[in-house]
Amino acid sequence: MLSEQEQREIAAERAHYEQPQAAAIEALKIVQAHRGWVSDEAVADIAAALDTSTAAIDAVATFYNLIYRQPVGRHVIHVCDSVSCWLMGQPRLLELLRAELGIDLGQTTPDGRFTLLPTVCLGTCDRAPAMLVGRDTHRDLEGVDAQRLATLLAAYE
Amino acid sequence: MSQKISPPDKPLTDRIRPEHAPFDVAEYERAGGYQALRRALRTMAPQEVVALVKDANLRGRGGAGFPTGVKWGLVPHGPDAPKHKYLIANGDEMEPGTFKDRLLLEGDPHQFIEAMIVAAYAIQADVGYLFLRGEYHLAAQRVQRAIEEARGRGYLGRNIKGSGFDFELHLHTSAGRYICGEETALISALEGKRAVPRAKPPFPTVAGLFGRPTVVNNVETLCNVPHIVNYGADWYRGLSRTENGGTKLYGVSGRVCHPGAWELPMGSSAREIIDEHAGGMRAGLRLRGFLPGGASTDFLTAAQLDVAMDYDAVAKAGSRMGTGTIIVLDDQTSVVAMVRNLEHFFAQESCGWCTPCRDGIPWAEKVLDDLVYGRGRPGDLELLEQQTRLLGPGRTFCAHAPGAMEPLQSALQHWRGDFEAGIAPAAAAPAIAGPATPEAPRPLSEVLETTPMGPVGEGGR
Numbered sequence: 001m002l003s004e005q006e007q008r009e010i011a012a013e014r015a016h017y018e019q020p021q022a023a024a025i026e027a028l029k030i031v032q033a034h035r036g037w038v039s040d041e042a043v044a045d046i047a048a049a050l051d052t053s054t055a056a057i058d059a060v061a062t063f064y065n066l067i068y069r070q071p072v073g074r075h076v077i078h079v080c081d082s083v084s085c086w087l088m089g090q091p092r093l094l095e096l097l098r099a100e101l102g103i104d105l106g107q108t109t110p111d112g113r114f115t116l117l118p119t120v121c122l123g124t125c126d127r128a129p130a131m132l133v134g135r136d137t138h139r140d141l142e143g144v145d146a147q148r149l150a151t152l153l154a155a156y157e
Numbered sequence: 158m159s160q161k162i163s164p165p166d167k168p169l170t171d172r173i174r175p176e177h178a179p180f181d182v183a184e185y186e187r188a189g190g191y192q193a194l195r196r197a198l199r200t201m202a203p204q205e206v207v208a209l210v211k212d213a214n215l216r217g218r219g220g221a222g223f224p225t226g227v228k229w230g231l232v233p234h235g236p237d238a239p240k241h242k243y244l245i246a247n248g249d250e251m252e253p254g255t256f257k258d259r260l261l262l263e264g265d266p267h268q269f270i271e272a273m274i275v276a277a278y279a280i281q282a283d284v285g286y287l288f289l290r291g292e293y294h295l296a297a298q299r300v301q302r303a304i305e306e307a308r309g310r311g312y313l314g315r316n317i318k319g320s321g322f323d324f325e326l327h328l329h330t331s332a333g334r335y336i337c338g339e340e341t342a343l344i345s346a347l348e349g350k351r352a353v354p355r356a357k358p359p360f361p362t363v364a365g366l367f368g369r370p371t372v373v374n375n376v377e378t379l380c381n382v383p384h385i386v387n388y389g390a391d392w393y394r395g396l397s398r399t400e401n402g403g404t405k406l407y408g409v410s411g412r413v414c415h416p417g418a419w420e421l422p423m424g425s426s427a428r429e430i431i432d433e434h435a436g437g438m439r440a441g442l443r444l445r446g447f448l449p450g451g452a453s454t455d456f457l458t459a460a461q462l463d464v465a466m467d468y469d470a471v472a473k474a475g476s477r478m479g480t481g482t483i484i485v486l487d488d489q490t491s492v493v494a495m496v497r498n499l500e501h502f503f504a505q506e507s508c509g510w511c512t513p514c515r516d517g518i519p520w521a522e523k524v525l526d527d528l529v530y531g532r533g534r535p536g537d538l539e540l541l542e543q544q545t546r547l548l549g550p551g552r553t554f555c556a557h558a559p560g561a562m563e564p565l566q567s568a569l570q571h572w573r574g575d576f577e578a579g580i581a582p583a584a585a586a587p588a589i590a591g592p593a594t595p596e597a598p599r600p601l602s603e604v605l606e607t608t609p610m611g612p613v614g615e616g617g618r
């Protein structure tokens with residue numbers, strides 16, 4: 001069941017388009033903002049709210065990089081792996097993150113705090129390498145060491 | 158206009174103050190903002206705005222360089238035209254190495270909104286969307302606030318400033334796929350579907366979003382429009398050093414002294430951009446080549462640095478200006494590993510709709526992976542060359558795969574020896590064991606030193 005809050009927010013987005021299914025991506029993001037991820041049940045509920053089929057919403061939910069179809073940690077770290085960051089030492093940054101968190105790409109720390117994922121270019125190539133932690137973009141990580149990385153991550157409970 | 162404003166030579170970034178909050182609506186108005194909108198609504202017919210933009214020779218800044226006024230002219234106009242038309246700003250900036258639209262949206266959101274309203278008036282669109290990539294949280298926040306301010310001032314909504322023109326603007330934040338930047342895929346995404354490109358014709362200008370006439374323009378392209386209305390086509394063309402009008406937001410990333418983005422006259426040379434603005438290469442490094450306009454453009458070499466960065470000159474040099482954001486390859490970085498990184502991106506971001514793209518790019522990536530780690534087999538280079546033909550223009554549903562092949566085919570052409578060096582020594586046939594170009598291949602140990610730590614996983618999606 002979608003909460004009343006979720007239903008209100010989805011209805012507001014739906015009003016921006018001449019066809020209800022157009023709000024599918026917004027609806028998925030709204031549910032994910034409240035619950036952290038999008039379950040099969042939520043996919044079906046969104047389909048009902050937008051007068052479309054579960055298959056139509058599932059096709060969308062599984063296509064886009066930023067929709068999580070399984071539970072993630074409280075903070076998702078997206079490390080850019082595109083060319084400018086790679087040139088500026090992204091492999092080293094990724095190694096430091098793996099060591100600091102004790103997990104590999106696609107995994108979540110046992111305490112449920114962080115999930116580590118790759119992302120494509122974050123559009124901040126003049127200050128590479130970069131990563132997103134939640135909604136925050138962290139830049140200029142070329143010379144980062146384990147200690148600075150730990151301090152940076154300590155801000156995320 | 159009540160106050161005389163001297164024409165700026167950097168119109169797009171004139172009001173942007175780095176590291177500061179952008180102008181709010183009152184500050185923007187005081188700096189001359191929304192004057193172009195008033196002028197267009199009061200003194201110009203929609204078709205006159207279209208003609209002015211054509212005359213200014215504004216070309217699309219998203220990569221393809223299509224003339225903006227011509228695109229607008231393809232939309233049905235006049236009393237028999239469909240009642241609903243759409244204007245979409247393409248802010249899905251995901252081309253690796255590209256970071257210019259973010260700057261404009263974060264730095265001067267009202268400039269973008271004014272541009273949208275003027276452009277919508279020109280094509281008589283009643284609804285517009287900014288299609289913004291999901292990772293641009295700060296841009297989303299600033300644009301949303303600016304939309305609300307503009308609405309509060311009567312620049313958006315019904316009967317804008319008493320003109321009888323209605324226009325509503327909405328922000329759509331995407332959920333992340335590079336293919337959304339392709340205009341027909343973007344339309345699919347905005348309809349709440351998978352971002353799969355559509356067959357053309359019909360072109361979006363005739364049947365686009367929800368089947369209605371739709372114009373999709375890049376954010377930077379649109380931001381030029383208010384300035385053209387304010388200062389005219391002659392002034393705009395005069396900003397440029399070449400036939401392509403205006404200024405351009407150029408950028409440089411890679412191992413240069415001062416990576417960044419700058420608004421410069423269209424047609425500034427790559428050498429000037431890299432050496433003067435980006436401060437040249439870091440100490441101890443030599444420029445070996447560069448991608449002139451993002452990941453999907455052909456490499457140019459150090460010998461081609463004097464190319465004027467505009468659509469025609471870069472095309473003549475054998476590449477594309479693309480987004481105008483240069484990525485520099487230095488002599489300490491393995492070109493094979495760099496191309497492998499690029500193909501990993503394109504393989505992952507293929508929408509999967511057509512077979513050559515879905516299966517061909519991962520195959521190319523796998524072969525490159527072997528070459529990076531010295532596991533290549535005789536025939537691999539020929540295989541890669543074959544892929545660049547099989548995935549080239551006209552063989553796939555959209556421009557994704559041909560774009561993916563551009564850096565690969567040009568790298569093979571310029572630095573073939575580097576690729577040959579990745580063929581396992583025992584397996585190498587004598588005929589292709591030696592360098593085929595004047596540039597000596599770098600030793601394998603050196604190649605490995607600059608490669609990433611292994612293939613990147615698919616993540617928990």
